[in-house]
Amino acid sequence: MRAKLIDGKRIAADIRADVAKDASALAAEGVTPGLGVVLVGGDPASQVYVRMKTRACEEAGIATRDIKPDADITQEDLLSIVDELNADPDTHGILVQLPLPKHLNEREVTERILPEKDVDGFHPVNQGRMAQGDRDAFRPATPAGVQELIKRTGVDTTGKHVVIVGRSNIVGMPMSTILLQKEPGANATVTVAHSRTKDLASITLQGEILIVAVGVPEMVKGDMVREGAVVIDVGVNRVDDPSTERGYRLVGDVEFEAAAERADWITPVPGGVGPMTIAMLLSNTVRAARRTLEGAPAGAA
Numbered sequence: 001m002r003a004k005l006i007d008g009k010r011i012a013a014d015i016r017a018d019v020a021k022d023a024s025a026l027a028a029e030g031v032t033p034g035l036g037v038v039l040v041g042g043d044p045a046s047q048v049y050v051r052m053k054t055r056a057c058e059e060a061g062i063a064t065r066d067i068k069p070d071a072d073i074t075q076e077d078l079l080s081i082v083d084e085l086n087a088d089p090d091t092h093g094i095l096v097q098l099p100l101p102k103h104l105n106e107r108e109v110t111e112r113i114l115p116e117k118d119v120d121g122f123h124p125v126n127q128g129r130m131a132q133g134d135r136d137a138f139r140p141a142t143p144a145g146v147q148e149l150i151k152r153t154g155v156d157t158t159g160k161h162v163v164i165v166g167r168s169n170i171v172g173m174p175m176s177t178i179l180l181q182k183e184p185g186a187n188a189t190v191t192v193a194h195s196r197t198k199d200l201a202s203i204t205l206q207g208e209i210l211i212v213a214v215g216v217p218e219m220v221k222g223d224m225v226r227e228g229a230v231v232i233d234v235g236v237n238r239v240d241d242p243s244t245e246r247g248y249r250l251v252g253d254v255e256f257e258a259a260a261e262r263a264d265w266i267t268p269v270p271g272g273v274g275p276m277t278i279a280m281l282l283s284n285t286v287r288a289a290r291r292t293l294e295g296a297p298a299g300a301a
């Protein structure tokens with residue numbers, strides 16, 4: 001393998017250790033950072049993610065308030081839960097795990113969370129402020145984590161052509177906004193490709209940095225990767241594998257082995273972007289708690 005591995009697990013552990021120090025300093029000042037976690041229904045993947053997030057909070061000294069309504073909760077009742085967390089002074093951040101069951105309106109729920117408690121960075125106020133260059137706006141954890149991973153390779157993003165495959169509200173779209181910012185770890189020239197892009201390979205081959213977030217197992221083949229690229233694989237997909245004890249294995253959106261023969265840097269799956277998502281969420285939560293001490297005006301994000 002030619003590429004060097006970007007060790008998200010180790011980098012995330014370093015960030016979590018820093019977060020734990022910050023949380024403990026805050027606790028000494030009388031504020032225990034608190035995260036409200038809402039998981040609607042029993043989607044197995046969401047249950048795993050939420051368990052990982054709450055466990056990481058405990059380790060970092062962040063208190064969690066877990067609320068797990070049944071899948072058939074009404075929109076009104078879910079909004080009431082958000083209202084209650086908004087009003088709770090011990091809850092500094094709120095996370096409503098997505099996706100929600102189909103009958104619920106995700107946008108309305110996201111917009112109900114106070115921007116200053118929106119540690120997921122999904123509220124349009126935070127997205128808008130981020131797009132306009134406000135460094136204090138909360139940023140979605142996954143793209144913020146990807147930026148951190150790229151920074152730690154030492155590869156300068158300034159003026160580089162970054163190709164993002166995927167335009168989701170959670171990853172691709174905010175990723176493009178972040179990498180366009182006038183700041184270290186950004187200042188890039190960004191192309192966003194998606195399911196309607198024609199001749200995808202001709203685009204991905206231009207990426208000095210290639211970020212893939214589509215949720216399709218190994219969709220980006222090795223020969224679609226530019227020589228010397230930094231490859232960030234956001235996908236985590238289960239594929240059947242009877243040879244394993246669990247009957248499946250996890251693969252990314254990039255054909256790892258072949259891509260690693262062409263890239264200079266690559267993230268593994270698992271152990272790449274995934275752990276960073278959790279670390280950045282914790283970091284945002286401690287920031288939200290810190291701001292309550294600094295007396296940020298209501299509505300400031």
Ligand code: GUN
Nearest residue numbers: 095096097098099120141
């Ligand atoms: N579902 C997938 N990723 C995320 C995330 O970062 N936050 C929330 N709330 N839901 C998700």
